[in-house]
Amino acid sequence: MPVMGRTIRNLRASYSQVPLLGWLCGALIAVTLERFAGTPIALALGLPKIPALFGLDIMLKKPILVPNAILYVFLVYGLPMGATTRSSISLTNRLAGRLFRFPIAITVAVHLALLYTTLHLWAGISDYRALVLKLTLIAVMLTLSLNVINGYMGEFSCSHPGFMALGAYCASVFTVGLFVDDRLFGAVFLPPGLGPFLFPVALILGGFLASFGALFVAIPSFRTRGDYLAIISLAFLFIVKSLIENLEFVRGPRGLSGQPDLADLPTVFLWTVLCVWSINNFVRSTIGKALNAVRDNEMAAGAMTVDTRRTKIVAFLFAAFWAGVAGGLFAHVLRYVNPSTFGIQNLAEVLAMVYFGGLNSVYGSIVGAVSISLLGEALRPLEIFKWIIIPLLLILVMIFRPTGLIAFKDLDVTSLLRPKRKPGGEV
Amino acid sequence: MPILRVHGMSHDFGGLRAVQDYRLEIETGQIRGLIGPNGAGKTTIFNLLTGIYTPTAGEILLDGRRINGLPAHRIASMGISRTFQNLLLWRHMTVLEHVKLAHYSKIRYGLFGAFFGTPGRNREEAEIEEKALRLLDRMGIRHLAEQVVLNLPYGAQRRVEMARALATEPRILLLDEPTAGMNPEELVQIMEIIRRVHGEFGLSILLIEHRMKVVMELCEIIQTLDFGAVIAEGTPEEIQNNPRVIDAYLGQERRG
Numbered sequence: 001m002p003v004m005g006r007t008i009r010n011l012r013a014s015y016s017q018v019p020l021l022g023w024l025c026g027a028l029i030a031v032t033l034e035r036f037a038g039t040p041i042a043l044a045l046g047l048p049k050i051p052a053l054f055g056l057d058i059m060l061k062k063p064i065l066v067p068n069a070i071l072y073v074f075l076v077y078g079l080p081m082g083a084t085t086r087s088s089i090s091l092t093n094r095l096a097g098r099l100f101r102f103p104i105a106i107t108v109a110v111h112l113a114l115l116y117t118t119l120h121l122w123a124g125i126s127d128y129r130a131l132v133l134k135l136t137l138i139a140v141m142l143t144l145s146l147n148v149i150n151g152y153m154g155e156f157s158c159s160h161p162g163f164m165a166l167g168a169y170c171a172s173v174f175t176v177g178l179f180v181d182d183r184l185f186g187a188v189f190l191p192p193g194l195g196p197f198l199f200p201v202a203l204i205l206g207g208f209l210a211s212f213g214a215l216f217v218a219i220p221s222f223r224t225r226g227d228y229l230a231i232i233s234l235a236f237l238f239i240v241k242s243l244i245e246n247l248e249f250v251r252g253p254r255g256l257s258g259q260p261d262l263a264d265l266p267t268v269f270l271w272t273v274l275c276v277w278s279i280n281n282f283v284r285s286t287i288g289k290a291l292n293a294v295r296d297n298e299m300a301a302g303a304m305t306v307d308t309r310r311t312k313i314v315a316f317l318f319a320a321f322w323a324g325v326a327g328g329l330f331a332h333v334l335r336y337v338n339p340s341t342f343g344i345q346n347l348a349e350v351l352a353m354v355y356f357g358g359l360n361s362v363y364g365s366i367v368g369a370v371s372i373s374l375l376g377e378a379l380r381p382l383e384i385f386k387w388i389i390i391p392l393l394l395i396l397v398m399i400f401r402p403t404g405l406i407a408f409k410d411l412d413v414t415s416l417l418r419p420k421r422k423p424g425g426e427v
Numbered sequence: 428m429p430i431l432r433v434h435g436m437s438h439d440f441g442g443l444r445a446v447q448d449y450r451l452e453i454e455t456g457q458i459r460g461l462i463g464p465n466g467a468g469k470t471t472i473f474n475l476l477t478g479i480y481t482p483t484a485g486e487i488l489l490d491g492r493r494i495n496g497l498p499a500h501r502i503a504s505m506g507i508s509r510t511f512q513n514l515l516l517w518r519h520m521t522v523l524e525h526v527k528l529a530h531y532s533k534i535r536y537g538l539f540g541a542f543f544g545t546p547g548r549n550r551e552e553a554e555i556e557e558k559a560l561r562l563l564d565r566m567g568i569r570h571l572a573e574q575v576v577l578n579l580p581y582g583a584q585r586r587v588e589m590a591r592a593l594a595t596e597p598r599i600l601l602l603d604e605p606t607a608g609m610n611p612e613e614l615v616q617i618m619e620i621i622r623r624v625h626g627e628f629g630l631s632i633l634l635i636e637h638r639m640k641v642v643m644e645l646c647e648i649i650q651t652l653d654f655g656a657v658i659a660e661g662t663p664e665e666i667q668n669n670p671r672v673i674d675a676y677l678g679q680e681r682r683g
């Protein structure tokens with residue numbers, strides 16, 4: 001046993017020297033391998049085709065193939081990533097070090113380009129993967145923006161699907177009305193070629209409408225907290241939903257369809273990056289730390305010159321803005337929205353992602369959104385059991401880590417991208 | 428002219444008159460004491476002066492300007508800062524974050540800077556951090572800068588609260604029982620700190636304190652409060668020999 005313990009410790013020590021750049025290169029190599037040799041490997045292992053979601057989907061449908069699926073994941077992802085990251089530690093650290101000397105914006109751009117390429121290749125295998133990836137990125141935006149209110153500011157807000165619905169409908173009315181359907185506003189007056197340029201405008205308008213809606217929760221939050229505010233925010237969600245259901249101009253409960261195909265992977269990726277970046281900037285600024293002070297002790301915040309009303313308004317409006325943008329993207333990914341999408345079930349999913357991943361943490365929200373989205377997709381064949389397994393998992397996390405997996409951790413971009421080993425050799 | 432002038436201030440909690448016709452004049456650089464048995468209304472007076480409650484009657488004038496009715500953060504940014512009797516720190520935040528956040532009202536960058544990390548914001552954040560670290564240094568808690576306050580011993584938490592109050596750059600500092608729960612060694616340190624910040628920052632201080640030794644040593648003038656009303660005011664010697672004060676304290680012992 002001591003030998004094994006030592007081996008594990010050594011392995012961990014050597015992998016802890018891999019810089020983020022190394023991991024991204026390793027992942028890129030793995031997905032490239034899958035792109036070119038994935039199908040033969042899958043067939044050779046007796047799998048019908050490349051497993052869509054790391055083998056999880058296959059394991060549930062045909063339990064007999066579990067070992068084959070695990071072997072596939074090991075051969076295509078585990079082994080190439082493990083081997084290349086480890087063997088290129090000095091190379092990638094040198095590269096990361098050199099990259100680090102450029103302005104931080106360039107360093108970040110290079111890392112993002114690598115990440116995007118990897119995701120693009122991974123999603124290129126099937127339309128299903130592309131869809132799951134886009135929905136996962138949208139879930140990251142939703143989770144992180146809800147974390148601003150529920151985690152960073154410590155209110156329990158239930159109105160997020162409502163903000164999302166406002167954004168989704170506003171953006172859809174804009175694009176459908178302008179480019180596609182002349183029954184909405186009369187004649188279609190813009191050529192569809194302008195779509196990609198006006199799409200950001202549509203999303204931002206959706207975000208603003210969601211922010212406006214957030215005033216109805218933010219203003220009561222001046223005087224109430226806790227349970228009462230939770231109920232007010234829940235009421236807001238139902239009001240938005242029934243408002244849309246009764247609005248004939250957006251076809252009520254039948255839903256609005258025919259959104260132009262504007263939310264491709266790069267667009268969704270870019271908006272997600274913008275969202276994560278601006279929220280991370282905000283919560284790390286002194287103005288953003290005021291949210292934590294309002295959560296931990298509002299009276300002390302006021303006595304220390306913090307304008308608590310402004311803080312609450314900003315938090316609600318900013319979070320709602322991103323929920324609205326996410327809603328707009330969501331509507332254009334599915335190219336159909338109806339009001340029943342934005343109900344209690346949607347709320348439960350986002351809340352699960354926030355509390356599972358971890359309060360007050362950008363890392364936590366990313367981990368929570370990605371893991372619950374992928375798990376939800378993978379467990380889809382189980383149908384109703386999905387709604388037993390995910391809550392059970394959530395309960396376990398709440399018992400053993402009441403604030404979530406990665407709570408109260410700052411995302412410091414500079415230290416994330418830093419090389420993990422000095423050129424001399426030591427850490 | 429006194430920097431802070433209060434007259435005729437009263438406050439009711441439902442039917443209970445917690446503060447009755449209170450008046451106060453603090454000159455620049457003065458240290459004043461406020462003593463009285465438990466429940467006399469001392470903390471309530473602090474809450475009224477800092478805008479946490481609005482007085483039922485009376486006037487509070489800062490530099491001759493009426494401030495009652497203003498929200499707490501406005502009063503704080505006009506130069507009245509305080510500590511709390513039962514330590515109201517932000518449990519999940521680090522010591523450095525506490526002191527940085529107390530600069531809130533002086534931040535010049537706006538929301539755009541907060542969201543997009545403009546160079547102006549980064550420069551200002553760096554300035555605030557440097558200032559905060561210098562203050563922590565003066566309070567002898569720089570080594571704790573990155574610690575979350577939840578994990579700190581009681582004495583250190585008291586210092587953090589004091590540092591945070593000073594970081595708002597007040598002209599008047601209200602200290603609510605700053606030595607509560609401290610051992611004799613910590614007591615000497617905190618008195619030393621109060622003397623030092625008084626000297627270095629040129630502050631006016633209003634001190635609520637239970638330990639007579641501390642009040643008598645630090646304060647020029649002491650007010651004694653009982654059942655919400657001032658029953659005596661004077662120098663430490665006058666207060667010590669005032670029969671009504673002795674009676675209020677003895678009475679408390681008889682009552683308690």
Ligand SMILES: Nc1ncnc2c1ncn2[C@@H]1O[C@H](COP(=O)(O)OP(=O)(O)O)[C@@H](O)[C@H]1O
Nearest residue numbers: 440443445463464465466467468469470471472
């Ligand atoms: N928020 C409140 N609501 C109702 N009564 C209060 C409140 N705060 C204080 N009191 C009452 O006002 C009186 C004065 O309290 P306080 O100012 O805390 O006294 P001290 O600080 O002198 O010990 C007490 O009788 C107390 O019970």
Ligand SMILES: [Mg+2]
Nearest residue numbers: 469470471512
């Ligand atoms: Mg008190």
